Amino acid sequence: MAKVTGEGTIVQLEKDKPKSKCRKWQLRVPVGLDPRTGKYKTRTRRFNGTYTEAKKALREFIKEIENDEVHKRSGTTIKECAEDFMTRRRASGEFTENTNVTYERFFKAINRHIGYADASKVTRETLEKMYAAMRSGDTLSGKPASGTYLNQIHKTLKLLFDDLVKDGVVAKNPCTEMDTPRRDTQPRRALKPEAIREFIAQLDFTREADIAYFLAVSTGMRRGEVCGLSWRDVDLESQVISIRKSYDCFGNLKDPKTKAGVRRLPMPDSVRDALVMHKEAQKARIDEYAAEQERLAKKNGEKPGKRLEQSESTPVVLSTTMGRLSPNVLEAWWLRDRETLGLNGWAFHELRHSYLSTLALRGVHPKVMQELAGHASSEITMEIYTHVNMEAKRAAADVVSDLFSEPVEAAPAVTPIVQVEPRVINGGRRLTLVSSPRELVENAPESTSEQPQERFVPDSYQAAIR
Structure with a gap:
């Protein structure tokens, strides 16, 4: 049985409102010194209502703690918890508005199914039923939810319940008791060299x-x-x-x-x-x-x-x-x-993916690719590099396989990947659009004997080509 060491306090969460207009509070009850950490512990709970109602709720909260019943009832719905979660995220100023809007969109989809459910009574089975309904087309758009969408919904709920566990609203996070839905987004496509040439032209x-x-x-x-x-x-x-x-x-x-x-x-x-x-x-x-x-x-x-x-x-x-x-x-x-x-x-982002795939196809070092792409982690870069490299290996294997069934022929001349003839634009000016993907990285063909003009190239690339 926990021992309450004080009378508890009520913290106003809506700072921009007078106390008489505020309807969101945090109840705090001190429960003494933690013998393991040496720090004073406090149990908290959020409450929606008037200040008078909050004082009554505080007294009841203290009784629950003293009787070890703190997790037996909550009375706070998922919708209310989500609203409070987003209010505090915005107040922190740590997240972009675009991120906040994305979370609000996910919570809107969640509230459609369990918005009025008591947060303390949401179980793994509750979430599994919701995901099954979404997969069947019970969504805001009326279309079946993809695995990737459910993956994002699940991660949003996990963040919310982690917060609720921390505040003492619920005893455990039901999201941790089940597997996260698998992402099923199709891999991004990349334009082939000849398609890039036609596109730029x-x-x-x-x-x-x-x-x-x-x-x-x-x-x-x-x-x-x-x-x-x-x-x-x-x-x-x-x-x-x-x-x-x-x-x-x-x-x-x-x-x-x-x-x-x-x-x-x-x-x-x-x-x-x-x-x-x-x-x-x-x-x-x-x-x-x-x-x-x-x-x-x-x-x-x-x-x-x-x-x-x-x-x-x-x-x-x-x-x-x-x-x-x-x-x-x-x-x-x-x-x-x-x-x-x-x-x-085709998606606009697949133009960027085509650029990176071209670099990988030309054998540019993954570290240089990461710097040019602005990837914070090498994981995405290596995924692109490995995929393109495997395609090249398969093509090489096919060439070797053909040797067993066909006579060996002279290798054809290598055609630049992105070479476009000059064309007349803007009142007669002639412009060669792109000479080759190598120029995108090295700015000069490898075979030229002329000294190229000084260009910016990452140090790691200099090391790679040495």
């Missing part, structure tokens, strides 16, 4: 959408990184792109999630030429837009504002209103254009 670098697609497939930039890129991050003279910021769908220009996301990318000649062409075309569009805004202001008898000009802070990819492009809008552009570009059903 269709792009017009004077268009905002096309330069975004090109950056993804030629540098491996993420969607948020493309939208967060400004001209100050593009050094056309030194041919280096600096990834410093990422732009989210809530309009936040923020640092990348991990330190590895902040990186410098070498800019091959083909990428530099495309960006030079795009920058000139973009400046013309901005000037035309600014002139139109001034004309409308004059027509309406208004004083024109500061004239819009292209500057170092101007985004590389602009929206139709000459502002920074939202990742959601870029996604909408891709869904609009992908069928025309011959990639119907």
Whole structure:
């Protein structure tokens, strides 16, 4: 039987409200010194109601502790616990709004099934029934839930119940008594070399959408990184792109999630030429837009504002209103254009995956791939590298197998993976889009006798090629 050593306290959780309006409290009861750790222990419980009701609940909580009945009843529903969980997460300021919205979406799906269930009475069987119903199509969308979706739901619930156990609302976490649903997401696809060549040949670098697609497939930039890129991050003279910021769908220009996301990318000649062409075309569009805004202001008898000009802070990819492009809008552009570009059903992120797969296909060291991709962990990089390497091994094995049944023929000449003939764009200017994937990393063919211009290459790559 636990011994209460004080009268207990009531902590107001809604700090922005007066006590008379607050309806969320934390009950704290001291239970003496822990003989094992030498620290004073406190039992806690959350309560929803008025302050007067909270005082009554505190007295009952003390009785439960003294009679060892603290886990026998809760009266707090999953929905209430989830709301409190999200309130405290937001108040902590440690999580991005995008992450918070994702958790709220998961809790909405959970509340559809067990929102009004007493948290202390949720068992493994309760969760198994909910997952079975979701797999059968009892979801917010009406579509059967995938294993990957259930995996995320389960992890969200585990976080919630871990928090409830810590606060003394429940005795144990039911999520730990069952296996986590397996993810069943299909592996991302990567464009083959000839498909990359055909894809790039269709792009017009004077268009905002096309330069975004090109950056993804030629540098491996993420969607948020493309939208967060400004001209100050593009050094056309030194041919280096600096990834410093990422732009989210809530309009936040923020640092990348991990330190590895902040990186410098070498800019091959083909990428530099495309960006030079795009920058000139973009400046013309901005000037035309600014002139139109001034004309409308004059027509309406208004004083024109500061004239819009292209500057170092101007985004590389602009929206139709000459502002920074939202990742959601870029996604909408891709869904609009992908069928025309011959990639119907392909995700925007698979352009980045195609870039990384090309590096692996050309034998680039995994550590260099990790630095170029901005992966915080080598696990994802190695997964891509191993997959591509296995395909190459199978192809090699097939060649050897053919030797037993067919005469040996001279090996055909090696064709560059991404070689595109020059084409006329933007008033007669000729531009070679991409010379070869090797240029994406080494900036020069291995066979050339000329000394290439000095470029940025990661130290680890220098070590790898030595």
